[in-house]
Amino acid sequence: MAKVFTKNDNAFICKACGKQVPPLGYSSRNHCPFCLASLHVDVNPGDRACECMGIMYPIAVTPHSKQGYIITHKCSACGKVGNNRCAADDDVGLLIKYTNPFNIPKR
Numbered sequence: 001m002a003k004v005f006t007k008n009d010n011a012f013i014c015k016a017c018g019k020q021v022p023p024l025g026y027s028s029r030n031h032c033p034f035c036l037a038s039l040h041v042d043v044n045p046g047d048r049a050c051e052c053m054g055i056m057y058p059i060a061v062t063p064h065s066k067q068g069y070i071i072t073h074k075c076s077a078c079g080k081v082g083n084n085r086c087a088a089d090d091d092v093g094l095l096i097k098y099t100n101p102f103n104i105p106k107r
Contacts, residue, residue, distance in 0.1 A: 006046030015039060016055050024087055031056075031071065033089045036098070040075040052078050061086070061098040069095055 009023045016037035023029055028046045031038035036058040043049040054077025062070045069086040086095060 004044045004047070006044070008046040008048060016057070024089075027087075029087070030084045031058075031073070031087070031090075033087055034091055036071055036090060036094050038073050038084065040077065040080060052080070054078055056080075056082065058094070058098050061095050063099070069099075071095075071098070 005028075008028045009025070010029070011020065011022050012029070013019070014021055014032040014035060014037060017032060017035040019032065019034045021029060021032050021034070030042075030045070038056040040052040040054045040056050041048050041050050052075060054075040056073035056075045058071050059074045059081075060072040062072065064070050064085075067085050070083050071086055071090075072081060072083050074081050
């Protein structure tokens with residue numbers, strides 16, 4: 001089954017840190033820019049069809065040559081691991097904290 005992207009850019013209150021998260025504006029908001037946590041709510045990106053609802057915490061940030069930085073999340077409820085692109089307003093200090101220097105591509 002091919003993944004289908006559904007744009008879903010709504011404001012929300014982060015279940016991990018409690019902060020109000022505004023819409024992203026240029027794509028679907030899929031994680032909190034303040035703590036980088038997400039919710040396990042999608043089967044396919046943006047569909048909100050997953051029943052798990054566990055908090056997905058960041059476990060790594062990896063640079064990608066075409067997509068910028070990729071945040072890897074792990075669900076605290078079921079253990080699913082997934083990737084999301086970082087957003088322009090993500091906390092840079094946290095992105096650096098979760099970046100593994102061994103994943104930086106050679107130039």
